[in-house]
Amino acid sequence: MIRYLRLALLALLGLVLLTVALANRAPVSVRLLPEDMAALTGLTWTMTLPLFLVIFGGIVVGVLIGFVWEWLREHGHRATASQKSREVTRLERELAVLKDSTSVPLKDEVLALLDKR
Template sequence: MRYIKYAFLAIVAPALVAVAVANRDIVTLTLLPSGLAALAGMNQAIDLPLFVVIIAGVAAGLLIGFVWEWLREFRQRAESARKDREIKELKRQLRRLRAEKHAGEDEVLALLDEAS
């Protein structure tokens, strides 16, 4: 598994460097379109290399997707946790009932009785 991870990084790293070198021109990001900025009376802008904008967009998309999926799967995780609690409780009850059933018996006879 470790070698697969290194192979993946060996493929992705040069690709990211190639994107960065090919898109190093400076672009201006503005918060609002010019017409809306004139109405609002503010125009926030920042100058960044294009590859930073591209990589930040991909990272933001991944983050939003992970959060969306985590929220979507909440019901399944809650159901799984509920079933785990129920299984633990049933195992506890089973141990208690087995101990009560074989309370005064010999341990070897109790084991043979459980096996049959």
């Protein structure tokens, strides 16, 4: 059921994106710098693209910047979790050694053999 709902939402999203693309097919000029600054610096890079590509490109770049920002922001949490995981593993090994060393050896050999089973 959830699978069909997900497919329906993806189809709806695709239809909306297609409608936006068809409504914004007009070519626009994308410049690296404003005209006055470009003339001053000599960087007159210009590209003509359909408007929907500019819109979708801006959305993709914004999402990527957001993902990278969150990944960098959560670095401290991941480092702490990794450190705590290593500490837990070390303590579990230490506890296993302590349990083995503090176990009371059985005096009777028959009981020792039965306990090993």
